[in-house]
Amino acid sequence: MKIGQATIKDIARELNLSASTISRALKDYPGISDETKKKVKEVAEKLNYRPNAIALSLRKSRSYTIGVIIPEVVHFFFSTVISGIEEVAFSRGYNVILTQTNEKLEREKSSINTMLSNQIDGFMISFSKETSDFDHFSQLLEQNYPIVFFDRVPDLDGAVNVIVDDYQGAYDATKHLIEQGYNTIAHLAGPKNLKICIERERGYRDALKAHQMPIREEFILECADGTPEHSKEITRKLIANFADKPDAIFANNDMVAAGAMMACKEAGLRIPEDVGIVGFSDWQICTLVDPSLSSVYQPGFQIGSKATELLLDMIEKKISADQIQSPVVLNTKLIMRKSSKKRE
Amino acid sequence: MKIGQATIKDIARELNLSASTISRALKDYPGISDETKKKVKEVAEKLNYRPNAIALSLRKSRSYTIGVIIPEVVHFFFSTVISGIEEVAFSRGYNVILTQTNEKLEREKSSINTMLSNQIDGFMISFSKETSDFDHFSQLLEQNYPIVFFDRVPDLDGAVNVIVDDYQGAYDATKHLIEQGYNTIAHLAGPKNLKICIERERGYRDALKAHQMPIREEFILECADGTPEHSKEITRKLIANFADKPDAIFANNDMVAAGAMMACKEAGLRIPEDVGIVGFSDWQICTLVDPSLSSVYQPGFQIGSKATELLLDMIEKKISADQIQSPVVLNTKLIMRKSSKKRE
DNA sequence: AAGGCTTATTCAAACGTTTGCAATAAAATC
DNA sequence: GATTTTATTGCAAACGTTTGAATAAGCCTT
Structure with a gap:
């Protein structure tokens, strides 16, 4: 200074x-x-x-700063959420202190600690893939720290969670593929320890059931790391090993969908004529790949802004955590593009 | 709290x-x-x-916090830079306070003010597109606040700037196209008020000159907002209006390149056989589009980490601004993919 | 036994604000 | 002219920490 x-x-x-x-x-x-x-x-x-805001903070025991903890910054979805957070925080006069955990539990804990030391007024957290028990969160909740979890949220009493309707999104996507006349729909699933992925898989299964279509476990493949390379690999095998190939793929996210798309093209399959593909998240890449990729839009910005609204309301005691009916679920929206439109 | x-x-x-x-x-x-x-x-x-870090800050007149001001978070390049910043800051025990300006000058100024109020130890700034005079920066410099500018940097005495070698990257990209046997290379340029874009254009021009190729002003088109839609539009016209069409395009960034790619495909031109395309930045999309897009890699993470190293060294008085020979220029790297490889 | 070192601890001020209460002075009331 | 009211300002403590200087006790030395 x-x-x-x-x-x-x-x-x-x-x-x-x-x-x-x-x-x-x-x-x-x-x-x-x-x-x-x-x-x-x-x-x-x-x-x-x-x-001097520091002196003020000390006097008032309020820092007008919120701490944001996310798995990674370089990620279309999370960066969009940050944008929403930043927007609301700024307009209400709060600062945003940001850390990424790189999917490491240790880093998550240590970030919480530095933030506590820095007397932040509240937390916004989306936890790491490594995080499986939530004791470090429970402790905070017990001490009445205002926290809002978003996207990746824990199952904890008293936690305020903001999520997207993954189930419905996946259901809609699968239903759309069925309605387009695809018969055998595979699913490239995400890591099983993330609730969002489980929900997406559940939506996929339920849509099949609802349309009296068989659920074939051999066509549900986990693509845990979510990279296009991995997904390409998996899709290659999927195509090669089964005489009776799937004619559509619902992927856990857009990267995975893009990888699948590459594998299909490589195998000489036409999209959407021979294979229909739908992704999840509606990233920028959807309009850039060829053919354009149908996907389920997740309102990242709104997740960030809504979650921040709630947090600041809690901080300013306009509402208390138990007055909020959690989880707050935001709607997804299926965006149909070429990759899944067999019919006109 | x-x-x-x-x-x-x-x-x-x-x-x-x-x-x-x-x-x-x-x-x-x-x-x-x-x-x-x-x-x-x-x-x-x-x-x-x-x-209590706040009390400590007050006592020591040091907050162990650095302020980061960038145009937008939802941007592959900037989010990568943030990641580099965050990494170094964390490992050296500093907090990162983040704001985005949404390319607005007013917001830039007001962010600086809140950060000053919050007694941050130093600034990391990439300025907005609206920013054309640098008085608000000069003031800070005069008062000896540690600042490191990155990517979009001002021409100011005593400023420490960290940038990428845009000129060389563009030169390499253009040279590569020439060597692949393309004869008429168009350039989809960026907004003229950003130095990085001017440098890229300069690299393009110099590469042409160096190979005794004519510079045709009608083939240098400004694609200011940098969206694929806009670029698609421009490329369409470029293709339609000239009997003597360019057979290659060097784009100011990957989004623009992707838009150009779409327009070419639409017009029935084959890539790379009929048209060669090279983008800039090497975003994720490069490997996902079809054909894969050649591009100039910008070390975003290193920009962030290097810039932060410098800033923290300045803050901790290990070095002073005038000991740093600014700008610090990081190397780009041409990544050749299918979109520009006419020859084997 | 008096002075001088060590060792362990405390005092008090400082960082820049805010805020309940007290103080002062001026003006108004009777 | 005495008393109350009103308007304006000041005092001092507090937020949680650090730190130079001061203190107190114990031990050694001669």
């Missing part, structure tokens, strides 16, 4: 007034004459006075 | 010692008996003591 930044005391000295008077004058408290207010403000301006 | 968080005073009361002793004991200062140290640490543990 810069030495010589003007403080209230400097203004006080300059005007031969006390610090308390300056403080009140700057804040337009009643009981300060208009004349002094004016003078104080002039001098403040002249000295380029800037209130 | 949670009420009832244990403080040094609480430990002091419990052990009938003074606050100063506790402080020193916790920090293993000499002059405290081993016995007391032990007792203090036990009690600290028991009470779940956590140092």
Whole structure:
């Protein structure tokens, strides 16, 4: 920090007034004459006075800062969420302190600790893939720290969770493929320890059931790391090993879908004529691949903004956690593009 | 913040010692008996003591927090840079406070102000597209605030800038197209107020010159907003209006390249046989589009980490700004993929 | 036994604010 | 002219920590 930044005391000295008077004058408290207010403000301006938020925090035991903990920043979905968080936080006068865990539990815990040390007013958390027990979260909840979980959320009493309707999204996607006339729909699933992935798989299964289609376990393949390379690999095998090939693929996310798409093209299969493909998340890549990829839109920005609204309301005691019926579920939306449109 | 968080005073009361002793004991200062140290640490543990970083900041006039100001979070390049920043900051014990300007100058200024209020130890800035004069930066520099600019950097005395060798990257890309036997290379340029874009265009021009190829101004088109839609539009016209069409395109970034690719396919042109395309940045999409897109890799993570290293070194007075020869230029790397490989 | 070192601890001020209460002075009331 | 009211300002403590200087006790030295 810069030495010589003007403080209230400097203004006080300059005007031969006390610090308390300056403080009140700057804040337009009643009981300060208009004349002094004016003078104080002039001098403040002249000295380029800037209130010291740290001192204020210490005094008020409030930092006007929220801590955001996410698995990774370089991720279309999460960066979109951050954007929503940042937007609301900024407009309500809060700072955002950000850390990424790189999917490491240890880092998650240590981030929580530094943030606690930094007296942040509340947490926004989407936990890492490594996180399987939630004790470190329970502790925070017990101590009444305001927390909102989003996307990857724990099953904890009293936790406020903001999620997307993964089940419905997956259901819609699968239903859409069925309605387009595809008969054997495979699913490239995500890691089983993430609820969101389980929900997507559940939506997929339920849609099949609802349309009296058999669920074939050999066509549900886990593509845990979610990279296009891995998915390409898996899809290759899927195509090669089965005489009776699937004619559609519902993928757990868009990267996986893109990988599957590459494998299909490589095998000489036409999309959407021979194989229909639907992804999940509706990333930018959907409109850039050829053919354009149908996908389930997740309102990332809204997740961020909604979650932040809730958190700030909790912090400012406008509402308490138990007044919020959790989880808050935001709607997904199926975006149909070429990759799944067999029929006109 | 949670009420009832244990403080040094609480430990002091419990052990009938003074606050100063506790402080020193916790920090293993000499002059405290081993016995007391032990007792203090036990009690600290028991009470779940956590140092109050805010109080520390006030005392030390140091917040161990750096402020990051970027145009937008939802952007592959910037999110990668953030990741690099976060990594280094975390490992050196600093917090990262993040704001995005959404390309608005006003927001840039106001972010600087809140960060100043929050006594951050230094700034990392990539400025907005609206920013054309740099007075608000000069002021900070004059007051000796540590700042490192990255990617979009101002021309200011005493500023430490970290950038990528855009010129060389563009030169390499263009040279590559020439060597592949393309004869008429168009350039889809970026907004002229960003130095990075001007540099890329300059690299393109110089590569043409160096190979005795004519520079045709009608084939240098500004695609200012950088969206694939816009670029598709422009490329369509480029193809339609000229009898003597370009047979290659060097785009200012990958999105623009992807848009151009779509327009070419639409017009029935084969890539890379009829048209060669090279983008810039090497985003994820490069491997997902068909054919895969050649591009110039920008080391985003390294920009972030290098810039942060420099900033923290400045903050910790290991080096001063004038000892750093600015700009620090990181190398780009041409990644050749299918979209530009006419020859084997 | 008095002075001088060590060792262990405490005191008090400081960082920049805010805020309940007290103090002062001027003005208004009777 | 004495008393109350009103308007304006100041005092001092507090938030949690660090740190230079001061203190107190114990031990050694001569």
